[in-house]
Amino acid sequence: MRNDLDISLLRAFTAIVDAGGVTRAAAALGVSQAAASQQVKRLEESLDCRLFERAGRRLVLAPAGERLLAQARRLLALNDEVWSSMRTPSFEGEVRFGVPYDIIASFVPAILRRFAKAQPLVRVSLVCEDSRIVREQLTAGQVDLALTTERECGRHGETLRTDRLVWVGVPGGDAHLKDPLPVSLGASTCVFRPVAVEALGKARRDWRAVCEVSRMEPVYAAIEAGLAVAPLLRSSVPERFDILGRDARLPALPEFRINLYAPPGLGPAARDLADHVRASFAERNRRPHNN
Template identity: 40%
Template sequence: MRNLDITTLRSFVAVAESGGVTRAAGFLHLTQSAVSMQLKRLEELLGLDLFDRSGRTIALTASGEQLLVYARRMVALNDEVITRLTDQAYEGEITLGVPHDIVYPAIPRVLKQFHAAFPRVKVQLDSSYTRRLKSEFAKGACDIILTTETGIDAGGEQLCTKPLCWVGAPGGSAWRQRPLKLAFGRQCTFRPRVIEMLDAAGILWDVVVETESDRTIEATVSADLAVHTMIEGTEPPHLDRIEHGGALPDLPAHSINLYGAGGATGEVHDALVGFLRRAFQVNDGVALRAVSGA
């Protein structure tokens, strides 16, 4: 197996871009003979003539032009790896706040992508409910937060808008029972609107689980002891979207909003914002909408 050497490729790129060995040697802080030897070894390794030396100046052959495209990419990738893994500027910690119910499936993917790009930066994930996350962000305890809201506050950015849906146990019948048994978090922002719509539809209801634990809610619902509401597309695999055929009221849409994208925040912060945008936009088709003002 033959392996290309990055140092040799760097010399090849320098000669091709500067138009001669002398200028390239000065740029690389090497002697002309050292650069010429590297080029010779590269041609011998590939068994190709990379330069046309018939004229007064060095020109690339067709093979040389083709190699130059790859060489630039390989040198750039090498430099990016070294920078990301060793540059002290990319060390530190960033706090990301995300509501419990939208952590999956997007956030694990975002964290994986971010770690690959900035392995020395720690992301502290704060999973809570929207009201608390907005309070923490206002105090400066979170650098970036996502929220689930019917509206949006100044300084926020709407990533996507999705409807709420009823969820229950796979093949369950709890949604047919009256009074309708509900499981909700104590601080759930969906709860007041859902209850208002049930009242408007004349459907009796009873909150049988009121807790701070999403796991408790999921366990109760998956046991077919109650139903719950979630943003469409965020329901876990052990719960099903209820196809109620009009027996339950249709629920309003909610926005997934981002706070903390503005200002001169730096490359690391901006990269995490970019990953979050793409994660929540990928299947939505809703244009980003920045909201400004007091």
């Protein structure tokens, strides 16, 4: 007897987990609430176990559901990868992809890995600069598409994620207590720099620059040595650092947008890379707590 899992049932299961309930999951899947509930019921019957339990008015994972979740995500990812590789036409050539320093390590490796599997004949040239410079290079035709971190979104751009700028320090460090405050800032073209400086000025917090480059290695080195704090996007903070809370007496910082610019007239390979960027962010945004 063959025991084959129905991918659509697994997709409904993970959608309910990610959405925190059947109603929002059904909307995301484009089905009725009754259909989503029925899909989970069929999955439970197939596996002969209970996947969810009621906690008041909320649905929470049962022990069997907790065991299934990671495996279901792997199966769905593999299914989507196979589907994409078989359905996507093969392209050749080069795509010049502009990305700012502050988000390249957090988001780009996963995008490039998946794109390389889907389009092994396309060469991606990665151009790393501050967002302002990346936008200028896009306008000048020096890059084909670009990711940026900005307060707003410009022409031909689309916002893929909204994230808050936060103060970051080393665990157990005391740099945030020093006066003047030692800060690792980007270069003059860094979009975070004027925002952080303005916030410190409004809070009447005296500060001094420890590092003024946009490449992340020296910024991280200053933080790790306990010599400075730095403003970083929450989702780009390495695990070895702490996000400093209100008790650090540092001013609140605003939200930024991660934007994708894919202007009209792109070649097929660049359009396909843009689609991979969108899919990667959409998948990440569905994860619990937006990690």
